[in-house]
Amino acid sequence: MTDFLNAIVALSNFVLIPGLAYGAQLALGALGVTLIYGILRFSNFAHGDTMAFGATMTILITWGFQAAGITAGPLPTALLALPFGILATIGLALLTDKTVYRFYRTQKAAPVIFVIVSMGVMFIMNGIVRFIIGPDEQRFSDGERFIVSARDFKEWSGLREGLAIKTTQGITVVVAVICVTALFYFLNKTRTGKSMRAYSDNEDLALLSGINPERVVMVTWIIVASLACIAGVLYGLDKSFKPFVYFQLLLPIFASAVVGGLGNPLGAIFGGFLIAYSEIFITYAWKKVLVYLMPEALEPSGLVQLLSTDYKFAVSFAILVVVLLFKPTGLFKGQSV
Amino acid sequence: MKKLLMATALTAVASTPALADGHSEIKLGVILGFTGPIESLTPSMADGAELAMKEVTDSGLLLGGASVMPVRADSTCVDAAAATAAAERLITADGVKGIMGADCSGVTGAILANAALANGIVMISPSATSPGLSDAEDNGLFFRTAPSDARQGVVMTEVLLEEGINEVALTYTNNDYGKGLADAFQTAYEAAGGTVTISAAHEDGKADYSAEVGALASAGGERLVVAGYVDQGGSGVVRAALDSGAFDTFHFPDGMISAKLAENFGDEIEGSTGQHPGTDSPGVAMFGEMVGDAFDSTSPFTPESYDAAALMMLAMQAAGSAEPADYKATVMDVANAPGVKIFPGQLAAGLALLEKGIDIDYVGATSVELIGPGESAGNYRQIVIEGGEITTAKYR
Numbered sequence: 001m002t003d004f005l006n007a008i009v010a011l012s013n014f015v016l017i018p019g020l021a022y023g024a025q026l027a028l029g030a031l032g033v034t035l036i037y038g039i040l041r042f043s044n045f046a047h048g049d050t051m052a053f054g055a056t057m058t059i060l061i062t063w064g065f066q067a068a069g070i071t072a073g074p075l076p077t078a079l080l081a082l083p084f085g086i087l088a089t090i091g092l093a094l095l096t097d098k099t100v101y102r103f104y105r106t107q108k109a110a111p112v113i114f115v116i117v118s119m120g121v122m123f124i125m126n127g128i129v130r131f132i133i134g135p136d137e138q139r140f141s142d143g144e145r146f147i148v149s150a151r152d153f154k155e156w157s158g159l160r161e162g163l164a165i166k167t168t169q170g171i172t173v174v175v176a177v178i179c180v181t182a183l184f185y186f187l188n189k190t191r192t193g194k195s196m197r198a199y200s201d202n203e204d205l206a207l208l209s210g211i212n213p214e215r216v217v218m219v220t221w222i223i224v225a226s227l228a229c230i231a232g233v234l235y236g237l238d239k240s241f242k243p244f245v246y247f248q249l250l251l252p253i254f255a256s257a258v259v260g261g262l263g264n265p266l267g268a269i270f271g272g273f274l275i276a277y278s279e280i281f282i283t284y285a286w287k288k289v290l291v292y293l294m295p296e297a298l299e300p301s302g303l304v305q306l307l308s309t310d311y312k313f314a315v316s317f318a319i320l321v322v323v324l325l326f327k328p329t330g331l332f333k334g335q336s337v
Numbered sequence: 338m339k340k341l342l343m344a345t346a347l348t349a350v351a352s353t354p355a356l357a358d359g360h361s362e363i364k365l366g367v368i369l370g371f372t373g374p375i376e377s378l379t380p381s382m383a384d385g386a387e388l389a390m391k392e393v394t395d396s397g398l399l400l401g402g403a404s405v406m407p408v409r410a411d412s413t414c415v416d417a418a419a420a421t422a423a424a425e426r427l428i429t430a431d432g433v434k435g436i437m438g439a440d441c442s443g444v445t446g447a448i449l450a451n452a453a454l455a456n457g458i459v460m461i462s463p464s465a466t467s468p469g470l471s472d473a474e475d476n477g478l479f480f481r482t483a484p485s486d487a488r489q490g491v492v493m494t495e496v497l498l499e500e501g502i503n504e505v506a507l508t509y510t511n512n513d514y515g516k517g518l519a520d521a522f523q524t525a526y527e528a529a530g531g532t533v534t535i536s537a538a539h540e541d542g543k544a545d546y547s548a549e550v551g552a553l554a555s556a557g558g559e560r561l562v563v564a565g566y567v568d569q570g571g572s573g574v575v576r577a578a579l580d581s582g583a584f585d586t587f588h589f590p591d592g593m594i595s596a597k598l599a600e601n602f603g604d605e606i607e608g609s610t611g612q613h614p615g616t617d618s619p620g621v622a623m624f625g626e627m628v629g630d631a632f633d634s635t636s637p638f639t640p641e642s643y644d645a646a647a648l649m650m651l652a653m654q655a656a657g658s659a660e661p662a663d664y665k666a667t668v669m670d671v672a673n674a675p676g677v678k679i680f681p682g683q684l685a686a687g688l689a690l691l692e693k694g695i696d697i698d699y700v701g702a703t704s705v706e707l708i709g710p711g712e713s714a715g716n717y718r719q720i721v722i723e724g725g726e727i728t729t730a731k732y733r
Contacts, residue, residue: 013581014551022545137544150582162582239544240573283548285535285555303535303556309548310511310538 002159007292009161013150019273019280021169021238024176027272028231029249030256031183031265032224038200038263039220040101042114047228047253049125052246053092054229055236056133058085059140066142074144076168078237086229093225096121097217105217122247129243137242141168168238179230180269183223187265192219200263248313252279255316259323261330270332275316283309361403363659365390365649366427368438368448370414375440382463383409384632385642386437389684393650396685398692400659405650412439417447424452434659435459435649437642442467442513449479459661459668461649463641467513468521471710477665482641482648482705484614484715486514489590490521492612492717492733494529497560497588500610504532505588506558508549508574510565511538518564518590534558541569546577554583560609562588567597579605586610594720594727603725610730615718616704617732624681624702640681640702641713647684648672651699654691672707674698 029051036044044050061081071077104117146152147170150162157163187193192215199206199216207213232246239245256275260267285305294300307315323330367386369379390405399405408431410423420439427433436458439445445465453460454476461480462470468487473479497505507523509515515538523533535556539549553561553574561584565571571593578584579602589598589611598606621640628634649664651671656664671687676696679687687697699705706714719730 010555014547014554014583018547018551018581145580150580154582164580164582166580235544242542242544244542245544280548280551283552285552288555288557303552305552305555308537309552310540312548 003292005157006159006161007289009153009157009159009163010292011289013161013163015277015280015284017163017165017169019277021166021172022280023273023276024172025231025235025238025272026249026252026256026276027269028176028179028227028234029253030260030268030272031180032227032231033253033257034260034263034265034268035220035224035227037257038265039196040114040217042111042118043254043262044224045115045118045250046096046122046125047224048246048248048250049122049129049243050089050093050225050228051232051235051249052129052243053125053232054085054089054225055232055241055246056129056243057088058082058229058233059133059138059236059241061085062140072143074167075171076141076143076237078140078233079171082230082233085233086226089225089229090222092125093221093228094218097221126243126247133243135243137240138236139240141237143167166238168234172234172238175230175234179227183227183265186223192216196220251313251320252276252316255320258320259330261332264330264332267330267332271330274331275319278319279312279315282306282315283312361400362406363399363403363653364406364408364431364433365646366410366424366431366433366436366438367407367646368410368412368420368424368427368436369440370444371409371411373412373414373416375414378637379440381632381634381636381639382440382642383407385628385634385639386463386646388628388631389643389646389650392682392684393647393688396688398685398688399650399654400657403659407437408433412441412444412448414441414444417444420444421447421451424448428452428456428458433458434653435461435661435664437461437463437646437649440464440638442470446470446473449473449475453478457661459649459652459665461645461668463645464638468517471712475710477711478661480645480648480668480707480711482644482701482703482713483638484713484717485521486518487521487525488708488712488715489518489612489614489717490523490525492715492719493522493562493588493590494525494531495733496610496612496719497526497562498529498531502559502588503530504534504558505560505562506534506553506556506584507536507562508539508553508565509536509563510570510592511540514592515564518592522562522564522590532558539565539570539574541566543570543573546570546573547581549574550577550581550583553578554581558584560584560586560588562590563593564590565592567593567595567601572597572601575602575606589720596727599722599725599727604722606722607725609722610720611727612717612719612733614715615732616716617718618700618702618704618716620680620700620702620704627682643681644699644701644703644705647681647701648699648705651679651684651687651691651697654688655697669707669711671697671699672705674706 058081061084062078065077147165150164153163195211252275256271257268260271285303287303291299367383387407393399394404412420442465445462459478464483466486468485509519563571587609591613594613625634652664652668653659655667676698679697679699681702704716708714720727721730
């Protein structure tokens with residue numbers, strides 16, 4: 001029985017809990033990508049760097065708060081700074097839309113042109129972020145580090161394995177649940193949300209029924225920028241902030257959105273968790289868990305690791321390719337790419 | 338005309354022994370990366386080597402009063418072709434009798450294979466640490482006053498086994514340094530009866546190392562050996578391992594030991610151990626005093642450079658000849674016990690003793706002792722984290 005509990009705890013500590021937090025971060029990112037795809041009809045490659053920009057702004061404000069002695073007690077100060085970061089990100093997103101995307105929208109440019117344009121925007125945002133905060137790693141988390149620390153858990157339970165739940169992991173999941181609930185309420189119950197869905201389903205029909213397209217676009221950018229900023233800050237808080245890492249995140253985020261079905265918010269959330277758990281399940285060395293579970297004669301001597309952790313990104317890439325080959329609309333019915 | 342030529346030739350032949358008596362000049366090459374990635378280190382390294390040459394020249398005791406002339410050349414640290422060409426020039430055009438250098442492991446190997454070996458020139462490198470150079474074909478011409486990372490692997494093994502740690506997990510930064518050190522350590526540790534449960538690479542510059550730590554934790558081990566960089570992924574791995582409770586104590590090779598380590602983790606890594614090159618020998622202090630403000634004597638590999646040049650000249654004296662083929666065999670003799678200990682600033686005394694046929698043991702600024710294929714045994718400072726601070730356990 002103890003062996004079984006140890007196995008469960010080890011699995012939770014190294015796979016289930018980190019996967020849950022990582023999945024929530026990916027899901028928030030993928031929601032932004034999928035909304036842009038559903039409503040503005042292009043793949044927004046600048047999304048990763050929008051996240052980095054939001055995190056940068058939040059970090060700067062967090063430092064200001066910390067210098068002024070304002071803290072959130074046991075919670076990270078970054079949570080207090082987050083609303084300001086969101087405002088800055090919304091400002092940047094609306095400015096980009098006004099100066100760049102609107103020009104192509106009035107020309108009714110093809111989606112592929114939008115994709116290339118978004119890459120240009122990505123590079124500029126890339127530069128802005130590095131210009132403001134530099135390319136180096138920044139740490140901005142403070143407050144209580146753990147909800148449950150591995151050492152305390154071991155003492156409390158008497159088990160050999162420890163279980164650690166970081167405050168940032170807890171916050172990530174709670175914030176993600178709040179955001180997703182709010183988003184679905186907005187899309188399904190409010191008038192603006194319904195007009196966005198109508199615009200997404202059939203643009204011409206929506207225009208005929210008197211929906212103001214510029215307003216729909218603006219609201220979309222506001223929501224997407226907020227989600228991007230929140231996802232960026234949560235990732236930076238839980239792991240660490242480094243501009244280049246957000247660029248790399250683009251791959252798993254797009255994989256999540258595509259697997260779930262582009263344009264389908266529910267699919268984006270599902271995709272986020274699917275990618276996160278696949279990455280961790282496939283690169284985890286299962287030896288420890290199996291040693292606890294198996295009878296002694298069957299215990300593995302090797303690591304039982306399918307892929308080295310270096311290939312983490314290859315996993316999301318492989319899933320992306322397989323889904324595009326066999327089910328281009330994604331697991332939940334989205335739009336085909 | 339014929340007679341004149343003959344006469345000239347005769348004079349030349351006749352004058353050779355006379356020159357050795359008083360006015361001869363021996364040229365030594367100083368080939369270091371004066372441009373390139375370590376250009377900030379090389380000026381004081383060259384100054385260190387040239388200080389030893391000046392000391393010997395001033396003493397007037399080398400081979401009956403020969404003076405030693407340094408000739409500098411640029412190894413670039415990274416461009417093997419340029420370094421080889423520079424070494425070729427030193428040997429053929431300048432006629433150097435030995436090379437103090439090169440600096441980086443890659444160019445050192447290239448010069449050795451392409452220029453030094455072909456021309457039979459002795460090389461003493463002050464700073465190439467790659468274990469690969471230990472096995473390089475050298476006809477006994479190549480030495481180094483810097484320890485090989487293979488040696489660090491052995492020292493790590495000794496430290497861990499003395500602490501009673503028989504099973505470790507190992508992670509290294511994915512480059513030549515990390516991989517070389519990790520392989521060297523694994524070989525030494527397993528040969529000594531220890532078990533490495535996993536040897537996994539980590540990439541620098543990632544935000545999250547929990548997956549890597551998951552694999553390391555699953556493999557298990559009493560301690561985690563982190564052959565990485567403190568400013569890079571090494572600290573990330575330690576952070577993730579502490580957060581998940583996977584490992585409480587660690588072992589750190591030289592790339593991880595700096596003030597930053599204590600600053601990042603403090604008493605969270607209480608009881609962790611490590612080692613980095615260092616010595617408590619009086620030679621370092623004497624070298625520092627002798628240099629004064631002339632250049633920075635504490636700059637990395639500067640004392641090693643002084644020792645490299647000094648060794649070469651003492652070996653010449655012991656062999657009674659400045660020809661590489663003669664003195665290559667005496668380098669190990671003057672570097673190691675038995676004999677009278679010679680410290681920096683005492684080269685004149687060393688030369689005088691050798692002239693009388695008395696054996697010396699060159700200690701120099703870095704406690705030189707050459708082992709195996711002519712590389713420094715390496716002196717390491719063993720550290721332990723106590724009260725959140727890096728403290729010296731002992732020197733070995």
